[in-house]
Amino acid sequence: MAHLNHTRSAAGRINGARSLNIDLIAIGIGLTLAALIRFNILPSISF
């Protein structure tokens, strides 16, 4: 039981770390793109 709990806690921590990484990457890419647009390094983008 203790081993199972330990394994679950580890899984929870790893999920949290993965989620944090994705969040930080999303923020990093988002702010970088915004800066590139702000300083006219990226041309205007259409969709």
Added chain:
Amino acid sequence: MSAITIPSPTDVQTASPARRLLSVLPGMALLFGIGLLGKLLEHSQTLLHARYPQIAVPHIEYVLWAIVLGLIIGNTIGVRDVFRPGVATYELWLKLGIVLVGGKFLLQDVLHIGGLSLALVAVELVLSISVMTLLRRIFYLPPKLTSLLAIGSSICGVTAIMAAQGAIEPEEEDTSTAIAAILTLGAIALFTFPAIGHILHMSQQGYGMWAGLAVDNTAESLVTGALYGDEAGRWTVLAKTARSSFIGFVVLAYAVYWSSRGLAPDVPHKGLFLWHKFPKFILGFIALSILATAGFFTHGQLTSLSNLSRWAFLPAFAGVGLRTNLRDLVGQGWRPLIVGILGEIFIALVTLTLVYWSYNHGVAR
């Protein structure tokens, strides 16, 4: 089945960064390919209508095309192993899209509508948890499964359930069942909410708020909003983001409850716990909103940012279709699904009433 697979410690990638990057390329190409095909189909439809106006063809948005194409591929030939790591990046595209859409909101809108969303979420939380607890007694569901269903349906779908997994330590089967129920109900919302919105002639803002407050999983919520229109999609982002910021508080409340019964570990540092559970990408959304409010961008640059967010959402929408497994609709046991459906119908009605009340009493603008 990918949608309900719970990552385990063995899932930790130990490969080099270059190898990891290579491993995600096929799946990312698939996501963008499906999204672009959806856009192409929408464009072809527009051209067809311009050329043959006498033929009545319903206009189908790229959002719906991307989901339908993803659903067809995911449920017929399936997603091969080589594509799976890249398809999993849909979450990154989704969060990037949310961060970028922050530039479309002035800070005062974020504070006003975000604050309103928080108030509505608080009401929604109390009611949904009460109803789930009542339904648990009627349908004899395991208590921790009910906790997971209540957390997932009142806050933020799969993310909240995963956040609760380490805190309240449910059986893995309960976690899988709760995630499958939430994803199934999200898939149902994709097709029912826009229809209800049109029947009720809801405004873009009102509908967007409703989709953000009622649909649980972030991806399905955003798609449900975008299916009604671009503006509705943006309001959905705002309402859903405010709702997601509650994750830490709800998971903490449940962790303390189960801990007090000796069925989960103690939570020694509650402030730290809240910070760990807080979805950090929301900070990027707020940062861009602050920059836009401060006049950091010109009008044209804000339009470019908005268009970039739509490019980011494109593969995310394709990912929603790809990972929705229709067989799960029947393969998860009827009791959790019935509880989930009843709970969701209740939440949808409550949030619809709350949104209507807010707009008719001048609380929202």
